[in-house]
Structures are given as C-alpha cells and as structure tokens.
Amino acid sequence: MKKILSVLVLYLFSITIISAETVVLDIDKSVELALENNLGLKSSRIDVDIKKRASDLSWNRFIPTVQVSSTMMRWNQEQSGNILMVDPTSSLGFGLYDRVISSSYDLPRWGLSAGLDFSLNLSYALFKEMKGTKLDYEAGLISYEIALKQLQRDVKKNFYNILVFEENLWLMEQNIEAANSRLEQAKINYSNGLVPELSVLSAQVGYENLKPAFSEMKLGYETMLNGFKMLLGIDLDTNISLEGDIVINPIELDTEKLTGYFLGGRLDIKSMNKTVQSLENAKAGLQLQTMTPMLMFGLNFDPAFQNDPLENNWFKDIGDNWSQQSGMFRITLAMSLDSFLPWSKTQVGIKDMEDGITQLKLGIAQANVGAEMEIKTIVMKLNKSMEQLETLILNISLAYEAYRLSQEAYDAGSKELLEVKDAERDLNTAKLEVLKEKYNYITGLLDLEYALNATLEEIKDVSNE
Template identity: 25%
Template structure:
C-alpha cells in the first residue's frame, strides 16, 4: 500500500511537471516567434540581412517539434496517473496548483526522523508482533514442560426420594465432594522442551530481522534526507541561473534591436534561457520526489 501511494505521488508530480514543461516549451516558441517578427520588420527596413531572417525562421521551426514532444509526454503522464487511479484513460482531468506551491521542507532532521521512522514503520511493528507471539508460545511450552497441570473441583448436591411427585414433606439429604487432579508431563516433557527451543530460535530470528530492518530504515531516512538537501541546493542554483539567463536574453534582444548585437547572441541567449527553465523544472521534480521518498522512509505517505 505504501509503495502504491509513492507511485501515485510520483505520477501526480510527473503530470504536474509535464504541464509546466508544455508551458515552458510554448513560451519558448512564442519567444522565438516574437524575435522572428522583429527580424522581419528590421529586414523590411533593410536593417538586417536575409541570413538573419533565415536563422530566425529556422529557430522557430526547430522549436515546434519540441512542443509536440512535450504535449505527447504530458498525455502519457496523464494516462499513467489515471491508470494508477483506476480511471478510464480517456476521462479528462485537471490538476490544480503549481509545483512551487506544494514543495515542503522536511520538518525533522536525520536523527529525529530516523527515530520517528523506527517507531512508525509497519514492518517493524509486524516483526514485534511476531516476536511477541513466539514469546507467548515459548512461555506456554515451558509451563507444559516444567509445571504440572493441576485441576481442582468442588461438587455439592441434595437428594430426596418419593413415590409421588410431591417433595414438600420429604427429607432432603445434602452431600459435598471435592477432587484434585495433578497431571505431571513425564512423557510429554521432551516434546514441550523441543517446541520451547524452536520458539526461542524464532524469537532470536525475529530480533535479528528487527535489527536488520531498523538499520535499513535508518539508511533509507539518511538517503532520503541527503537527496532532499541535494535537490534543494540544485533547485536554488537553477533558479539563480534562470534569473541570470533572463537578464542575458533581455540584454541580447536590446543589443540586437539597437544594432550593436548579433542574432547569434540572441539565439544563444534564447537557448540558455530555455535550458535554464527546463533545469528548474527538473530540479523541482527531483525535490518533490525526494520529499516523497522522505515521507515513505518515515512511513507517512498520504
């Protein structure tokens, strides 16, 4: 169940990223088209050469397949999500919100998170329950082996006799009896002792498995914490890089419009800006997945 929830979370985030990737690709195409329109006006005025116009047209043409590919990827992401949800693949759905709004910083550091996970994970609870069952079994077998079974009983009765069904004038005779039975397992002791030993072996086995699972869970928490920190640092760097790329593109456009820059500078700035936007999307997705893995390690995927 936990793994299915993780898959659903990843599929949901993947669909959201696919939505934003289509938007980024569409913006890049619009940006290239605006530049082509500007080049066309400048060409009509005799400011730029035919070569500049051709390069601008080629840039627009090269971006159209990227948009088609992004739309196809989005459709596949949506169908994958609907498949996990058990929905008809052709049923339209709309996702609400933006990636930046759902990214949440982990509330606990590694040490506290690891302790929390070991108390919450169902795997450890199941092992603890199995060990408790074996401990109870061992106690029962030890009692059968070491202790005799004692049964005690007390009986009280009253009697009367009459030829007629009338007991009002009859004398009743009261009597009591008691019994005590002691069962000493002389011949069953070896079998109980053997079952007790088997239970002890199982108790130790459950303890070893518990320790192994606990170490594995702590390792999962550590890896998830490190992955989230790395994804956060990457996202921060990607956001800063995108800001610089936007400044670079605006500067290249201004220089080109004023006749002191080249179209090569504009196209290169466009490429760098588009790449920086895609990198931000990838970093956001990586951070969301890292958070989902963190929640999975803590046993709290919703």
C-alpha cells in the first residue's frame, strides 16, 4: 500500500513539474499554435464547412417532398349505412324482380386512414438558387482567409510588441536600481556633510516615484501576455517565454507599382465584389421565380380501412379491407401575372435590388480609393521609420561614446560610479528607442502585407520590376 501511495505521489509531483514548465515560443511556433487553437478561427472554419455542405448538396432542391400520415378516428355518434337490395318476394321469374327494398347496417365506431404525399416544384429559379449557395461558399472562403490573415498578422505584431515591452521593463528596472544607488550615495554624502538633507529627500522621492510606474508596467505586461495566450488559444496558466529578435531588412517600395498590381487582390475588395455577384444572382433568381412558369408535380394516396381497426386485422385482405378515397397524380403549370406590372411588389423589389447593387459598386470604388490611400500611408510611415532609424542609430553611437568616456574617467578617478551608470542607462535608452522604431518598421511591413494580400517576397519583386 505504501508503495502504491509513493508511486501516486511521484506521479502527481511529476504532473505538477510538467505543468509548471515554461513553454518557449518563437514567432513561427506562435503562429502555428494560433492557427491550430484560436477559437475565432475555429468558428470561421465551421462557417466555411456549413457553406460548403450547402453548396455540395444544392442539388437536393430536386428531391421531391414526401409526407406520410396516419389517422385514427372515433365518431362521436353511431354511424350507419343503407344499401338497396331486391325484394325476394317480387320475383317475376328469369331472375327479374320488380321491387327493391332498403336495408341499413351499422358502421364501425372507430376508423383508420393513411396518407402518402409526393410533391415537386420546378422552375428556372432553382438553378440561380444553386449558384447562390456556391457564391455564398466562395464568400465564406474569403471571410475565412480574412480571419486567417488577420490572426497571423496580429500574432506577429503582439509577439514583437511583447519583446519591446520586455526591453522596456528591463530598462525600468535599471532606472530603479540607478535611483536607489543615487539615494544611497545621497545618504552617504549627507552623513559626510557634503549635501543638505533636501538632496536626500529629493533622491528618495525620485526613487519612490518609480515604484508605482514599475508595478503598473508589470501589470500591463501580464495583461499583454494573457492576451497573447488567448490569441494563441492556450491555457492562461501556461508559462511562456518568447524567443526571438526584431531584425529588419529594409526594402525599397514603389507605391504606384504596388497599388496597380495588388489593389484588385485585396481581401476586402474581393469580398465586396463577391457580394455584388451574390446580389446580381439573387436579382436574376427573383426575376425567374416570379416572371417564368413554375411546373408542379404531385402524387398522393389516402387509403381508408373499411372495418373496425380495433377488432380486425389491418394487414389481412388488404385489397378488400383498404379502399382508396381520392388519391391522384397531378401536373400543374402556374405563372404569376401581377409580377409584370411595373408598380407591383415584385418589380419594386427588383428595382430596390438594382439600386442596392449600384450603391455597392460605388462603395467598391470608394473602397479602392481608401485602400490606395491606406497603402500610400503605410509606405510613407515605413520610409519615415527608416529615416528615424538612421538618426536613432547615430544616437546609439553618441551614447556609447559618452558611456566609454565616462568609464575611462571613472577608471581615472575623475567621475563617480553613478555617472557611469547614468551614461550606461542613456545608452540602453538609445538602444530601446532603436528597438521601438524597428518594431514600428516591421509591424508596418506586416500591415502592408495584409493590405496588399501579398507576401513580402511578392512585394519586393513588384517594387523592383
């Protein structure tokens, strides 16, 4: 028993250790997890599956409607029937009679009937309905692609944003350490009578003021990590560590070439064009449905049981015990005439759909202009980031030179250690600013890829043509 308990304890302990392990993620693994686990993307996949099934089975409109029914009834009053028969006393010979008499008989109190109905309506509009399901499926594929591309972009942007935030958090820790060192130095100087008490108080205020800001940053960092985990579709209790660097490869961008080549392939433009196709198909379907004949087929059977269903066998002597009431086969050709009137509800609906299509086409034209402006804005921001990076990289060189000189002066005894730390902090701040601008550039490229619905390699090829 003790051995079993020991094994169980070791098993539970191993589970605890495994659950506490940190999952190391690079950018590719993060995207892979998101594509596999993101709940929003899973929902979009289900939408596509529903639309695909509807498109694949759109032919089921040609399957007849079949309805079967059965009715058990009981009359409230006794029912009887009459039958005419010859009077056997009025025989004239040779099988002839000159009188008939009426004879009554009681009908069963209970009755049983069955019904079987087939119906099928055919019109030219059915083919437009089938095409409509296909267009709806194609629109669903575009919507899914939009969700997919958005998720990939957002995962990458969040990944890089967390890397920058971690650097910022580390720099804040360095600032707090430097503020604490200044406070300790001020206390020593005050004890030695070198500075007034006000200097100590000022240093302490500066140190204490950094603590709430640091706590707020840590809270923001945890919130950012949880949001990233939710985006990846992993448990919020999972410990993760991001592995990667923000490395950029600047490229020359030609706005006119990019807009001319990729504008029509934008996913939002594709979606709007598909909506226009769907509306035009729906309009054609309405015209065919209301302004062309409809052919209707019908077949029904309604046999009734002639004996008492509670006393007689339902399946014995079926030909004698069951009688057809009014079953029939029918073919009907019908057509609406009021639909041809220009002021009819149908014609007004068609006009409304035509106006809606015109409005949507105007919206597409406006979306094209907006998309072109968006692309130009992204390219301008990317060019601006490159210019700022040149300046910020120069600042790193200057900050590094200042740090080097401070270190040399400290080694020579002409500067204090705090001054060296301040110079080092300035150098780290300059590096952080470069990192932030690299983040702006790389996320700008991600936005450009999404805006053009193209890969970075495709963008490079078109710009360099």
